[in-house]
Amino acid sequence: xxxxxxxxxxxxxxxxxxxxxxxxxxxxxxxxxxxxxxxxxxxxxxxxxxxxxxxxxxxxxxxxxxxxxxxxxxxxxxxxxxxxxxxxxxxxxxxxxxxxxxxxxxxxxxxxxxxxxxxxxxxxxxxxxxxxxxxxxxxxxxxxxxxxxxxxxxxxxxxxxxxxxxxxxxxxxxxxxxxxxxxxxxxxxxxxxxxxxxxxxxxxxxxxxxxxxxxxxxxxxxxxxxxxxxxxxxxxxxxxxxxxxxxxxxxxxxxxxxxxxxxxxxxxxxxxxxxxxxxxxxxxxxxxxxxxxxxxxxxxxxxxxxxxxxxxxxxxxxxxxxxxxxxxxxxxxxxxxxxxxxxxxxxxxxxxxxxxxxxxxxxxxxxxxxxxxxxxxxxxxxxxxxxxxxxxxxxxxxxxxxxxxxxxxxxxxxxxxxxxxxxxxxxxxxxxxxxxxxxxxxxxxxxxxxxxxxxxxxxxxxxxxxxxxxxxxxxxxxxxxxxxxxxxxxxxxxxxxxxxxxxxxxxxxxxxxxxxxxxxxxxxxxxxxxxxxxxxxxxxxxxxxxxxxxxxxxxxxxxxxxxxxxxxxxxxxxxxxxxxxxxxxxxxxxxxxxxxxxxxxxxxxxxxxxxxxxxxxxxxxxxxxxxxxxxxxxxxxx
Amino acid sequence: xxxxxxxxxxxxxxxxxxxxxxxxxxxxxxxxxxxxxxxxxxxxxxxxxxxxxxxxxxxxxxxxxxxxxxxxxxxxxxxxxxxxxxxxxxxxxxxxxxxxxxxxxxxxxxxxxxxxxxxxxxxxxxxxxxxxxxxxxxxxxxxxxxxxxxxxxxxxxxxxxxxxxxxxxxxxxxxxxxxxxxxxxxxxxxxxxxxxxxxxxxxxxxxxxxxxxxxxxxxxxxxxxxxxxxxxxxxxxxxxxxxxxxxxxxxx
Numbered sequence: 001x002x003x004x005x006x007x008x009x010x011x012x013x014x015x016x017x018x019x020x021x022x023x024x025x026x027x028x029x030x031x032x033x034x035x036x037x038x039x040x041x042x043x044x045x046x047x048x049x050x051x052x053x054x055x056x057x058x059x060x061x062x063x064x065x066x067x068x069x070x071x072x073x074x075x076x077x078x079x080x081x082x083x084x085x086x087x088x089x090x091x092x093x094x095x096x097x098x099x100x101x102x103x104x105x106x107x108x109x110x111x112x113x114x115x116x117x118x119x120x121x122x123x124x125x126x127x128x129x130x131x132x133x134x135x136x137x138x139x140x141x142x143x144x145x146x147x148x149x150x151x152x153x154x155x156x157x158x159x160x161x162x163x164x165x166x167x168x169x170x171x172x173x174x175x176x177x178x179x180x181x182x183x184x185x186x187x188x189x190x191x192x193x194x195x196x197x198x199x200x201x202x203x204x205x206x207x208x209x210x211x212x213x214x215x216x217x218x219x220x221x222x223x224x225x226x227x228x229x230x231x232x233x234x235x236x237x238x239x240x241x242x243x244x245x246x247x248x249x250x251x252x253x254x255x256x257x258x259x260x261x262x263x264x265x266x267x268x269x270x271x272x273x274x275x276x277x278x279x280x281x282x283x284x285x286x287x288x289x290x291x292x293x294x295x296x297x298x299x300x301x302x303x304x305x306x307x308x309x310x311x312x313x314x315x316x317x318x319x320x321x322x323x324x325x326x327x328x329x330x331x332x333x334x335x336x337x338x339x340x341x342x343x344x345x346x347x348x349x350x351x352x353x354x355x356x357x358x359x360x361x362x363x364x365x366x367x368x369x370x371x372x373x374x375x376x377x378x379x380x381x382x383x384x385x386x387x388x389x390x391x392x393x394x395x396x397x398x399x400x401x402x403x404x405x406x407x408x409x410x411x412x413x414x415x416x417x418x419x420x421x422x423x424x425x426x427x428x429x430x431x432x433x434x435x436x437x438x439x440x441x442x443x444x445x446x447x448x449x450x451x452x453x454x455x456x457x458x459x460x461x462x463x464x465x466x467x468x469x470x471x472x473x474x475x476x477x478x479x480x481x482x483x484x485x486x487x488x489x490x491x492x493x494x495x496x497x498x499x500x501x502x503x504x505x506x507x508x509x510x511x512x513x514x515x516x517x518x519x520x521x522x523x524x525x526x527x528x529x530x531x532x533x534x535x536x537x538x539x540x541x542x543x544x545x546x547x548x549x550x551x552x553x554x555x556x557x558x559x560x561x562x563x564x565x566x567x568x569x570x571x572x573x574x575x576x577x578x579x580x581x582x583x584x585x586x587x588x589x590x591x592x593x594x595x596x597x598x599x600x601x602x603x604x605x606x607x608x609x610x611x612x613x614x615x616x617x618x619x620x621x622x623x624x625x626x627x628x629x630x631x632x633x634x635x636x637x638x
Numbered sequence: 639x640x641x642x643x644x645x646x647x648x649x650x651x652x653x654x655x656x657x658x659x660x661x662x663x664x665x666x667x668x669x670x671x672x673x674x675x676x677x678x679x680x681x682x683x684x685x686x687x688x689x690x691x692x693x694x695x696x697x698x699x700x701x702x703x704x705x706x707x708x709x710x711x712x713x714x715x716x717x718x719x720x721x722x723x724x725x726x727x728x729x730x731x732x733x734x735x736x737x738x739x740x741x742x743x744x745x746x747x748x749x750x751x752x753x754x755x756x757x758x759x760x761x762x763x764x765x766x767x768x769x770x771x772x773x774x775x776x777x778x779x780x781x782x783x784x785x786x787x788x789x790x791x792x793x794x795x796x797x798x799x800x801x802x803x804x805x806x807x808x809x810x811x812x813x814x815x816x817x818x819x820x821x822x823x824x825x826x827x828x829x830x831x832x833x834x835x836x837x838x839x840x841x842x843x844x845x846x847x848x849x850x851x852x853x854x855x856x857x858x859x860x861x862x863x864x865x866x867x868x869x870x871x872x873x874x875x876x877x878x879x880x881x882x883x884x885x886x887x888x889x890x
Binding site for chain 2: 048055067069076085130137160174179180275283381553
């Protein structure tokens with residue numbers, strides 16, 4: 001197999017992006033309107049990309065399954081967005097943000113991509129402020145910063161606990177400005193079902209209008225997927241209910257490589273599971289770990305009220321094990337340690353699957369008003385959901401599936417191995433390695449959309465003859481026919497189990513066997529169980545209603561069908577990676593202290609999988625990761 | 639944790655063309671820790687097993703911020719709890735044996751698509767008319783070039799917290815979209831960056847709002863009471879004053 005070429009520019013790390021921008025091809029401003037670009041997804045990445053491409057003069061068509069582009073799941077991001085502005089004067093720099101991100105990702109990401117991300121991080125804050133994003137400010141009128149996991153500087157900009165909402169509304173407003181000008185055509189309540197590939201080149205998509213059920217085809221000179229992550233493969237996750245793998249999975253089936261799908265992030269601070277009807281897990285922002293202290297009782301099965309447990313009988317295990325980062329260790333470490341203490345029988349709450357996040361000391365130190373200013377909306381949300389008041393009692397938290405570092409493989413230009421198919425934001429695999437640091441997802445989504453893709457897509461389009469996009473070719477008819485047949489098949493099974501029942505079964509299996517900790521035996525069992533669940537799905541699922549109107553069961557059925565195929569690829573990836581790194585923890589590979597044990601000699605590469613048929617082991621392609629700037633080291637947060 | 643039984647009277651309507659009506663269902667053994675939408679999930683699973691079509695309702699993030707969910711429960715948009723979206727309303731707020739009447743948002747501006755699902759694209763068109771600062775990517779100066787008074791920034795945030803759910807319209811006897819529109823006008827005009835286009839913005843957004851056939855404001859304050867983000871009607875007052883000034887400026 002030929003090695004994948006990531007097309008990383010030559011030259012010193014700090015000059016790569018500048019040099020690349022100076023030398024890539026450009027599309028003449030007068031010709032830009034002749035190029036059609038499809039953008040699927042309107043989160044931070046898709047929204048910002050679509051707006052910026054339209055500003056540049058391209059003809060842009062934008063699709064989202066929600067009723068409005070303003071609702072994409074980026075909106076739920078709470079804590080903040082990183083940028084190496086060094087406004088607090090605490091020693092931050094582009095290099096430090098780059099290094100923290102590489103190290104946080106457990107040395108499994110591309111140096112050049114991560115450096116570029118750190119380089120443009122400051123521009124993002126400038127852009128958002130200019131759009132009217134109301135970031136938190138100090139009394140002097142300047143922006144406030146806070147710290148986040150995996151960093152020892154305060155570089156996180158925030159807007160109360162709703163940073164994602166405010167950034168997304170900024171991108172949405174930029175997008176609507178272009179809709180108003182007529183340079184963007186918006187297709188809400190429309191789901192992408194197929195990618196159309198002609199002679200190996202991405203040429204368009206097939207969609208379903210979720211209100212009328214109409215199957216439609218759209219041609220373009222380039223297709224941009226910004227469709228988010230696949231954490232809902234676990235059924236219970238912090239993702240929105242509609243978040244799905246469908247767009248990237250169907251592109252994968254048409255030839256796009258899926259990279260590192262086993263790198264999934266389990267967020268340490270979520271409200272624990274409390275019933276089998278549960279539809280989602282709610283995240284409590286990582287920023288809470290700035291002031292909250294994580295602890296469990298020292299004794300197993302200690303059922304006393306937390307306030308009756310004296311200080312000396314509590315184990316502040318993160319502070320004990322990692323004195324220099326304390327409660328602000330990266331997410332993978334915080335999650336795994338929570339699992340460990342619960343496995344030892346020291347978990348709290350009715351299920352024993354929870355740990356305390358206690359604000360008593362911070363309340364004493366700073367007072368209720370200050371905490372309310374920082375976290376008021378999070379505390380209120382916690383109380384609404386659980387009925388318990390975190391000002392009086394410690395919160396109970398437990399890890400939950402939250403973000404997926406894996407995704408479609410892209411080169412330095414954010415283009416997949418299929419020419420014309422670009423993938424941005426969480427949907428690609430690019431910048432976070434095996435673990436993402438807090439407040440970096442918003443940064444990556446907006447970096448890709450505002451400041452990277454708009455340049456790199458021009459380099460591709462400059463080599464494409466404009467105005468050739470047409471749906472009037474057999475490949476579109478075939479893809480349309482295939483999409484229709486799949487819908488008909490789902491509607492005619494009329495079995496005995498609901499779509500949600502299958503999703504729950506798959507999710508629990510993936511959580512237990514391919515979640516926070518994995519081993520060979522469990523992964524092999526998972527492979528055979530996924531096969532069985534998928535087979536039963538296609539014989540026994542009941543999808544009521546018709547295909548010619550709004551049918552939410554049908555929408556879910558299509559997405560769960562894709563999760564049932566995708567899950568296998570994720571497990572194959574986890575099985576093949578015989579090392580532990582970041583969010584991928586293989587029980588067999590750990591240090592004597594129980595930390596992730598990487599194997600740099602054998603696994604210092606991106607695993608990019610080529611589709612080889614449903615149920616068949618995909619074909620592995622490797623992109624070696626060369627570290628020129630940083631020295632590979634065992635992560636140390638002690 | 640305890641269990642309750644409820645009677646639900648739910649608006650069912652096949653699509654925008656056909657007439658709808660109420661259907662009665664029982665929701666049995668509902669765990670009081672469930673959210674309202676999880677209760678509807680349970681009912682929908684039951685309907686599917688009975689061979690009936692489940693109730694269509696919009697939802698996505700289920701943590702109160704995407705603005706996708708919403709229904710009128712016993713005459714109250716998003717139900718009885720103040721400052722709460724339907725997805726964050728938990729069943730511990732209801733009593734065993736209660737009957738709940740569940741309806742979609744009702745307004746000329748929000749045509750019903752199916753059951754509890756309505757078309758809120760009018761809101762997108764109001765934003766498209768001017769609800770932004772027309773800065774292009776790359777034009778921004780350093781974020782610290784313009785300090786913003788904390789008070790102004792905080793007030794701008796209070797308005798910017800709008801999730802665009804439409805409860806304000808559903809709660810208003812005139813189905814007015816003033817609170818939604820004012821929230822955006824006021825968010826942007828409280829910031830120095832938003833001042834440049836403020837007069838044109840308010841005129842264009844108000845004109846679009848009127849075109850969408852939303853009603854007028856008659857100071858009922860129902861919008862503020864129903865708003866899950868508790869956005870104040872003071873923003874409406876600000877919009878009205880900005881509108882008058884902008885119109886006067888345009889004439890003189």
